[in-house]
Amino acid sequence: MIGAAAGAPRLARTADLPAPGAxxxxxxxxxxxxxxxxxxxxxxxxxxxxxxxxxxxxxxxLTARGIRVAGAHDAAHVAGADLLVRSSAVPVDVPEVxxxxxxxxxxxxxxxxxGALLNDRTLVGIAGTHGKTTITAMAGHAAAAxxxxxxxxVGGHVPAWDGFxxxxxxxxxxxxxxxxxxxxxLRPTVAVVSSLEAEHLDTYGDYASLRSAFAEFAExxxxxxxxxxxxxxxxxxxLAEAAGFGCGYGFEKGAWCRIEATGPRDCRFxxxxxxxxxxxxVPGRHNQLNAAAAFLATVQVGGDPGAAAGGxxxxxxxxxxxxxxxxxxxxxxxxxxxxxxxxxxxxxxxxRQAHPAARLTVVFQPHLFTRxxxxxxxxxDALAAADEARVLPVYxxxxxxxxxxxxxxxxxxxxxxxxxxxxxxxxxxxPPTCGEGEAVLVFMGAGDVTDLAHAAVQRRAGDAVGA
Numbered sequence: 001m002i003g004a005a006a007g008a009p010r011l012a013r014t015a016d017l018p019a020p021g022a023x024x025x026x027x028x029x030x031x032x033x034x035x036x037x038x039x040x041x042x043x044x045x046x047x048x049x050x051x052x053x054x055x056x057x058x059x060x061x062l063t064a065r066g067i068r069v070a071g072a073h074d075a076a077h078v079a080g081a082d083l084l085v086r087s088s089a090v091p092v093d094v095p096e097v098x099x100x101x102x103x104x105x106x107x108x109x110x111x112x113x114x115g116a117l118l119n120d121r122t123l124v125g126i127a128g129t130h131g132k133t134t135i136t137a138m139a140g141h142a143a144a145a146x147x148x149x150x151x152x153x154v155g156g157h158v159p160a161w162d163g164f165x166x167x168x169x170x171x172x173x174x175x176x177x178x179x180x181x182x183x184x185x186l187r188p189t190v191a192v193v194s195s196l197e198a199e200h201l202d203t204y205g206d207y208a209s210l211r212s213a214f215a216e217f218a219e220x221x222x223x224x225x226x227x228x229x230x231x232x233x234x235x236x237x238x239l240a241e242a243a244g245f246g247c248g249y250g251f252e253k254g255a256w257c258r259i260e261a262t263g264p265r266d267c268r269f270x271x272x273x274x275x276x277x278x279x280x281x282v283p284g285r286h287n288q289l290n291a292a293a294a295f296l297a298t299v300q301v302g303g304d305p306g307a308a309a310g311g312x313x314x315x316x317x318x319x320x321x322x323x324x325x326x327x328x329x330x331x332x333x334x335x336x337x338x339x340x341x342x343x344x345x346x347x348x349x350x351x352r353q354a355h356p357a358a359r360l361t362v363v364f365q366p367h368l369f370t371r372x373x374x375x376x377x378x379x380x381d382a383l384a385a386a387d388e389a390r391v392l393p394v395y396x397x398x399x400x401x402x403x404x405x406x407x408x409x410x411x412x413x414x415x416x417x418x419x420x421x422x423x424x425x426x427x428x429x430x431p432p433t434c435g436e437g438e439a440v441l442v443f444m445g446a447g448d449v450t451d452l453a454h455a456a457v458q459r460r461a462g463d464a465v466g467a
Contacts, residue, residue: 011187012108012116018082020045025077026110027096028087029062029069030054033177036153036165037085037114038062043167044117051077051096061163075099082106085113088180089398111182114153118172119187124225124297125176127183127217128194128236130343131290134282135194136175137318138294140166143173145311146303156337157319171301176217178210179203183217190225190300191218192293196235199340202370202399214239218246228296230289231255247271249292251285259292261285264353269295269309276309282317284350291315320450322347322442326457331439332358333430335453339367339446341378348385351440358440363426363452364410364418365392365445369402372409380414389414390421390429395447423452430456 018024024041028034029050042048042065051070052059059069070077075095078084084100084107086092100107108116126136133156140152144166152166153174176183176191179200196214197207204210218227222245229236231248232255240246249257249269257271267288269276280291291312298308317323320337327333332355338347344364351360362383366372372379372394383389391407411418429441443453 012112014120016116022082023047024083025081026050026085027090031087032155034087039165111185115185122171122189124173124190125186125188126192127176129199131194132175135290135293139173139297141315142294142298142308142311146307188221191221191227193229193236195233225300278309283354286346330434334442336444338444341375341382344382355440358438360386361388361441362386363390363443365447365449366394367446369399369405373405376409377413379410384417389418427456430459432460
């Protein structure tokens with residue numbers, strides 16, 4: 001079991017927050033992480049308000065709870081507030097921050113405010129460069145089925161909860177994001193590491209710094225619930241071996257919890273204390289790994305293995321994780337968040353497994369110039385597994401353009417396997433009427449490609465089935 005590293009910065013606790021009943025204003029409240037935090041603060045008894053540039057009609061889960069949301073930045077939002085919380089996507093030079101500093105109102109990053117709310121309770125922190133959103137949602141389903149009544153905060157929309165959070169009184173199960181070192185604000189009782197490879201190098205600079213941050217995160221659970229890691233992932237396994245503790249899961253020999261695929265969506269978990277058979281509704285070998293992580297985390301905080309397995313069997317997925325938007329006799333359209341080469345490869349493999357006879361077309365939107373530059377060849381290799389790959393312009397997100405870094409780095413590395421496409425041509429990939437044959441079309445990426453996916457479906461949504 002692992003404990004806090006000597007000399008580590010002090011983590012926030014409940015005592016660092018104003019008392020319930022105080023007013024808290026959240027900047028960037030429409031983001032996936034901020035929405036969950038807003039609802040948790042409201043549930044805890046705070047008076048919550050927020051601002052966001054997103055469309056108001058997309059924030060119904062907040063307004064339904066009486067949370068007021070403004071549509072622009074304004075220093076007046078801070079008037080009467082006892083705490084201002086900003087997401088990492090919000091710069092420090094916006095009017096609210098300046099107004100808060102002038103008025104003596106404390107300002108916290110979202111990650112620190114979340115830590116203050118959760119670090120005094122049993123906490124399952126689910127980290128990893130891939131898979132953490134799905135594992136968090138899966139663990140929430142498993143723990144709820146096991147009667148634990150978990151509080152769950154996840155970075156994707158979970159249809160079963162109609163939102164990004166499940167409010168419960170039991171242990172907290174949270175997505176622990178490595179971006180901006182946010183997960184280092186948490187003190188996990190159980191630390192889960194699903195994978196560890198180069199990612200978010202705009203934050204860390206190099207892989208060694210990223211790995212050091214994961215080691216610090218895992219170390220905090222040594223004397224509590226311990227570390228659960230993917231034995232099949234070289235980075236996660238190396239992390240556990242260096243730390244000298246942890247329970248590994250995977251298909252490979254040597255895993256503490258061994259996974260055996262007994263069918264396309266059927267698997268068996270075998271560990272020293274028992275055996276569990278599970279049929280999953282979500283496809284892919286990567287989701288069988290995700291399910292094992294969620295299962296072990298649930299059992300580690302006291303969940304009954306049989307009940308946890310039943311909860312996983314009822315899990316129907318997370319928004320934008322191979323989400324089927326529409327289905328016709330000749331075509332299925334999916335929306336997927338994959339934005340790293342490993343994720344792209346896993347999603348394509350899962351679609352191949354689920355639809356072996358279909359022609360598979362991928363429309364990929366690269367996310368960030370730095371990521372495109374670092375992984376252009378790896379993206380090209382991953383996309384080569386599709387029958388047809390089309391690459392949109394780079395979605396910049398928080399970055400300024402980098403000279404010479406465009407989507408053509410990926411298509412150039414692919415030979416003829418991938419070609420550039422614009423948004424108009426991508427829409428035309430969903431023809432207005434049904435045709436012959438069986439096809440799968442997936443829109444993939446972490447940017448606004450999801451809007452394109454929904455727009456393409458609307459071309460003939462009227463006769464869709466199962467959408």
